[in-house]
Amino acid sequence: QVQLQESGPGLVKPSGTLSLTCAVSGGSISSSNWWSWVRQPPGKGLEWIGQIYQSGGTNYNPSLKNRVTISVDKSENQLSLKLSSVTAADTAIYYCARNWGKGFNMWGQGTMVIVSS
Amino acid sequence: QSALTQPASVSGSPGQSITISCTGTTSDVGGYNFVSWYQQHPGKAPKLMIYDVSNRPSGVSDRFSGSKSGNTASLTISGLQAEDEADYYCSSYTNTISYVFGTGTKVTVL
Numbered sequence: 001q002v003q004l005q006e007s008g009p010g011l012v013k014p015s016g017t018l019s020l021t022c023a024v025s026g027g028s029i030s031s032s033n034w035w036s037w038v039r040q041p042p043g044k045g046l047e048w049i050g051q052i053y054q055s056g057g058t059n060y061n062p063s064l065k066n067r068v069t070i071s072v073d074k075s076e077n078q079l080s081l082k083l084s085s086v087t088a089a090d091t092a093i094y095y096c097a098r099n100w101g102k103g104f105n106m107w108g109q110g111t112m113v114i115v116s117s
Numbered sequence: 118q119s120a121l122t123q124p125a126s127v128s129g130s131p132g133q134s135i136t137i138s139c140t141g142t143t144s145d146v147g148g149y150n151f152v153s154w155y156q157q158h159p160g161k162a163p164k165l166m167i168y169d170v171s172n173r174p175s176g177v178s179d180r181f182s183g184s185k186s187g188n189t190a191s192l193t194i195s196g197l198q199a200e201d202e203a204d205y206y207c208s209s210y211t212n213t214i215s216y217v218f219g220t221g222t223k224v225t226v227l
Contacts, residue, residue: 036216038163045120046155046163046206048216059214062118095162102210103153103168110162 002027004096004108012090012115018083022096022108029077030054034099037070037081039092040110047092051099052079086115121146121207121219128225134195137222139207140188145217147188151210154183154192158203166205167192194224202226 008020022035029035037049050060052070060068069082083090091114097104122140129135139146139154146152152170155163165174167183170190180195190209194201207219 038218045221046208046218048208048218050215061215062213100165100174101168102149102151102216103165103208104155104163105165105168105174107162107164 002031002098002106004098004106006094006096006108006111008094008111008113010112010114012086012113013117014087014115016086016115018081018086018090018094018113018115020081020094020096020111020113021078022080023076023078025077029072029074029079032098032100035072035079036097036099036104037079038095038097038104038107039090040095041089041092049081049083049094088115091115118145118211118213118215118217121209121217123205123207123219123222125220126223126225128227129194129197130227131197131199133197134193135197135224137192137194137205137207137224139190139192139209139219141190141209141217142188144213145209145211146185146190148212149210150185152183152185152190153208154181155206155208156201156203157206163206197226199226 005023036051093110095110098106154167157163171183
């Protein structure tokens with residue numbers, strides 16, 4: 001049973017870079033073609049951030065693409081998210097998810113990131 | 118890309134059926150049969166309930182069904198149960214090789 005676990009700093013300063021990792025356990029990251037990051041501000045809805053193919057190709061949310069980088073490390077069986085020039089609006093729970101067709105069938109538990117000085 | 122439009126709340130009594138709508142455009146919902154639906158209980162990660170408009174993943178109750186007409190997709194929950202009380206989000210693939218989620222609907226079981 002594949003499981004996903006997000007990790008990273010829970011507090012990031014404004015104008016800084018948010019960096020998160022998603023560890024895939026119970027299976028290979030190569031078992032799925034695509035993996036995504038999704039976020040959810042407190043009390044609000046879901047927002048798709050972007051996706052990465054197991055070989056490294058990426059697609060990003062047009063509204064975030066200038067600030068987002070998603071990468072994959074097959075040797076470590078994990079994917080990473082970097083979001084630069086963060087503001088309070090980037091405060092959210094960040095989830096990694098496994099794409100399944102054009103849906104997301106497996107999610108990590110999420111990690112809360114607060115942007116504050 | 119703008120979020121897909123969902124009603125803020127829907128309610129029903131146990132045993133009843135409810136339907137949640139999800140309205141987009143020809144660039145997303147109307148252009149592809151790639152609408153999915155997610156159930157999210159408080160403090161939990163979303164759970165995939167429907168994919169590709171009307172398909173249920175293994176393990177999801179057949180009380181959940183999906184459909185689409187034009188730019189609007191729908192999720193129907195029949196035989197409403199207390200455990201169905203949660204937030205529900207739709208999602209669609211888009212013409213910019215991305216995904217957009219709906220605004221979310223809070224389902225209350227009376």
